[in-house]
Amino acid sequence: MKTTEQFLSNLRNLGVNLRTEGNELRCQAPKGALTSDLRTELAERKSEILSFLQKAASCKQGASFQDSAGILQYSEDQQEFRERLRTFLKKEVTPCADQWEKEGIVPKSVWKKMGQEGFLCTGVSSEYGGLGGDFRYSVIVAEEMSRTNHTGLALTLHSDIVVPYIEDYASEELKRKYLPGCVSGEIVTAVAITEPGAGSDIFGISTSADEQGETVIINGSKTLISNGINADLVVLAAQNPYAEEKSLSLSLYLVEAGTPGFEKGDRLKKMGMHSQDTAELFFSDCRIPKANRLGEKGAGFCMLMEKLQQERLTCVITAVAMAERILETTLAHLKQEVPVSGGSLSNSQAVRFAIAEMATEIRLGRAFLEKLVIDHAEKRNVVTEISMAKYWTAEMAKRVADRCLDIFGNTGILEECPIVRTWRDVRAIPIFAGTSEIMKNIIAESILSFKS
Ligand SMILES: Cc1cc2nc3c(=O)[nH]c(=O)nc-3n(C[C@H](O)[C@H](O)[C@H](O)COP(=O)(O)OP(=O)(O)OC[C@H]3O[C@@H](n4cnc5c(N)ncnc54)[C@H](O)[C@@H]3O)c2cc1C
Incomplete structure (x- = not known):
């Protein structure tokens, strides 16, 4: 049976609009869109859909720029996984970030610790030691890693970009030889x-x-x-x-x-x-x-093209998460009532408008991202949309980083400024995994060939 999310997504694709009114479910559908089977399924799953939509709506009402957009839902297991990972990273990774930045590398021992805790290669099938989880686990890992104030421990690259080549294209013998080590952190890729x-x-x-x-x-x-x-x-x-x-x-x-x-x-x-x-x-x-x-x-070119969708989607997750973190840190700075002539910095209209604009852009990026994660998890071909998201969110994160750095004033150029490292790090996102110009070429090619 389809999950609630999949069922609702199918209905949306048919132009069916469902909304809640108190404890009632209201439905608007184009003529002929709802077959009798769909009507029956809708009636049978009414209470489940109601609670799903109510939960999503409550999430949206109280939303700040950094909440989930309410499109992507996580299971209890996934929420527990996030909590466990966050606690682990706070203890074992974030405190070491400054040291690793100086050393220019992370020790291999931390890869093994991550592996022991089950945080590597969550998508790999349990046959080879993995969790066999869906792509939401990868989203959680990428988002939580962006909170660690460093990029050295490149889990996403290993788990979601490189290892999928092995799992999907290697011979059974190679999979048995390498995948368990990739999952345990003995093998870094x-x-x-x-x-x-x-x-x-x-x-x-x-x-x-x-x-x-x-x-x-x-x-x-x-x-x-x-x-x-x-x-x-x-x-x-x-x-x-x-x-x-x-x-x-x-x-x-x-x-x-x-x-x-x-x-x-x-x-x-x-x-x-x-x-x-x-x-x-x-x-x-x-x-x-x-x-x-x-x-x-x-067949190398075809394999690379096939895997680029996921690679670029991970860049989108990182770009949005980094932008959120930069703005969150800047808001914490503003809450300290930084004095400027004529009042506090957060009362300045220029700063307020900048914050409003950045929060809006981040929210747009997150909503687009969550929609694409669902599409990708459902194995839809969304290469063009992911190219749009890759270029736009990468450039958006760059803009947010720049504007926030300005808000910090002269502290912004000091190494101790809490966003200066991320300001530098986001600069690479529009370059790797396909530059913004290449993304625009893909988008234009797809749109123009569709029209002709
Ligand atoms: C931090 C970082 C990590 C990386 N990690 C890896 C890795 O692990 N493995 C790996 O293989 N690579 C990696 N790369 C390389 C990355 O994928 C390339 O830098 C990227 O593909 C761009 O290639 P290039 O640097 O040679 O630029 P070029 O392709 O030479 O492009 C130079 C400029 O020309 C523009 N341009 C090029 N072609 C066109 C065109 N047809 N139309 C319009 N504009 C165009 C580009 O947008 C860019 O602005 C990494 C890069 C960075 C920055």
Whole structure:
């Protein structure tokens, strides 16, 4: 049976509008939209729908900019998971963030602790040690991580971006070999696509994978690889040097750290995300078994495209959560009644309007995000909408960070300012996982081809 949320979403798609009036359920539907089966189901599930809508409405009435928009609902298990994770992060992660920012990396021991607590790879099936949870668990992890004031412990990258390639495309043997370690935190993963000459244009990839018999020989280099230093296992995109058709030239391979011919470069010094170990990777006659290929030879481009929807959605979650946190911190600052000429800062019309505008934008971002999470969890193709959300929320978070920093005045440029780290960190969101310009290209392409 469909969940309440799925059932309501189906009705919405048919143009059916349901609302509550006291304890009554009111329904407006276009002619012919409600079949007799749907009418029966609606009548049978009336009390369940009523309570769902009432709960969502009460959530909306008292809403502040940082509450759920009331679109996405969490089960009791998920709420308990969030509480447990929040408590763990407060104790084990947030207090270490400053130190990790200085060191430019997080210790691997914390990955293992997260794994022991069941916070890694929540989507991986229980067969391989995971929770087998739906995408809401990933949303919870991404949101709670954004409260830790650092980005080094890249759980979302590991659990929701890299590991899904293994779970969905690796052979059974590779899954049994690697997935339990990914879940326990023994294995930290990275995905290596970008090269010095190939970022937005992945067909510019020149790292070669020459399949000879049962061996693959890899040559080339990658740059800006997150978890680059800590990674034990890398999903590598490389091209077949003999391929004639570009779209069939890319394949994905699993390469273990320590394989002869695979070297990690130094940690790259970045303007933000300091605790994130971003590095170059070098491959020189690096030999791996052909069995380490994910999926069919030449299917790399399709696999990358298929997984980008989830990757970009995780960026949207992070962008919205970071914007919320920045505004929340700025409001706490304003509540201290910062004196300025003519009264307190929070009474200044310029500041009040800025706060109102930012809260509105964040709310819009959250509502869009929650809708997309539901669509994604229900396996709809929402590539265009996620591209819209990726570019808009990334730019929105950047705007919010900038305006809030101004509100802090001269404190805003001091390292001790509580939002300065996030101000730096949000700057990368419009760049990774597809730049804002590339998102706009996807949106325009989709809209224009739809019209013609
Ligand atoms: C913090 C961080 C972490 C990262 N982690 C990883 C990782 O783990 N793995 C990985 O593989 N990569 C990673 N990347 C790389 C990231 O995915 C690339 O930076 C991104 O794809 C953009 O590529 P580029 O930097 O080569 O820019 P380019 O593609 O060279 O683009 C330069 C500029 O030109 C614009 N542009 C390019 N093409 C077009 C076009 N067709 N139309 C209009 N404008 C265009 C871009 O929008 C941009 O403004 C990371 C990047 C950052 C910043």
